[in-house]
Amino acid sequence: MTKRILLTAAVLMIALTMVTGVRQGYAQDSAKAASDGAEPGHAYRLDFTVSEIENGKKIDSRQYSMNLRGGDVNEVKIGSRVPIDTKNGEFQYIDVGTNIWCALRDRKDISWVGNGLLLNVKSEISNFAVPEQQGQNMRPILRQLKIDASTIADIGKPLVIGSVDDPNSKRQFQLELTITKLR
Numbered sequence: 598m599t600k601r602i603l604l605t606a607a608v609l610m611i612a613l614t615m616v617t618g619v620r621q622g623y624a625q626d627s628a629k630a631a632s633d634g635a636e637p638g639h640a641y642r643l644d645f646t647v648s649e650i651e652n653g654k655k656i657d658s659r660q661y662s663m664n665l666r667g668g669d670v671n672e673v674k675i676g677s678r679v680p681i682d683t684k685n686g687e688f689q690y691i692d693v694g695t696n697i698w699c700a701l702r703d704r705k706d707i708s709w710v711g712n713g714l715l716l717n718v719k720s721e722i723s724n725f726a727v728p729e730q731q732g733q734n735m736r737p738i739l740r741q742l743k744i745d746a747s748t749i750a751d752i753g754k755p756l757v758i759g760s761v762d763d764p765n766s767k768r769q770f771q772l773e774l775t776i777t778k779l780r
Contacts, residue, residue, distance in 0.1 A: 639705070640666050640779040641714070641752075645673075645697055647722065650769045661695065664779065667703035667714075672696065676723075681736065693739060696721045713749040718758050720744045720772055740765075744772050752778050 642664050649657040663671045676694010683689045700717040707715055726738040744759035753775070760771040 639703055640664060641701060641703075642777045642779055643699060643701070644775045644777070645720075646771075646773045646775075647695070647720075648771045648773065650771065651767055656768075659695070661697055663697075663699065665699065665701045667701060667705045670698070670700045672698045679737065691739075693723050693725065713751055714776060715747075716750055716758075716774070717747045718745070718772070718774070720758075722770070742770055750774060750776055752776050 642662060645661040645663075647659045647661070648655050661673045661675075663673050665671050674692075674694070674696045676692055676696070678690040679693050680688040680690055696719075698719040702715040704711060721741065721743045723739050723741040726740045742761050742763075744761065746758045748756065748758065750756045755773055755775045758772040758774050760769055762769050
């Protein structure tokens with residue numbers, strides 16, 4: 598019985614020592630973070646505009662927005678999942694619509710970026726080349742444009758991320774971005 602009491606007391610002392618050590622280490626880490634002046638990540642709103650331009654005149658535009666914090670990744674996706682007949686009775690679904698993916702890093706993540714923001718943007722826009730094909734039981738012909746870019750952007754200043762010419766017309770598509778600091 599005495600051995601059992603001594604063993605229990607020893608286990609309790611070891612556990613108490615470990616808990617005290619963990620608390621002390623946590624307190625030191627918290628104090629170090631406070632002394633470093635580390636600030637929480639800023640929040641930003643990213644406003645994307647996809648413009649369709651013909652003969653130098655904007656004929657259509659679409660807006661997409663997302664909120665991001667420094668160091669985060671986000672995505673805006675809108676469209677349809679279209680079934681495609683691959684083999685007898687088997688289907689595979691493809692996405693038709695707009696997908697914009699973005700990763701944002703600010704000076705909290707990378708000091709050399711200064712007041713700018715480092716962005717990685719991936720965008721893909723697809724639609725039916727012949728609108729009458731939508732919902733038909735045929736293999737559709739899809740038109741697709743894709744812009745992937747890495748750049749440094751300034752808050753509040755519009756920036757063209759990329760542009761592409763439509764090879765079947767005299768139209769050009771531009772992806773533009775404006776960033777607003779929320780916090």
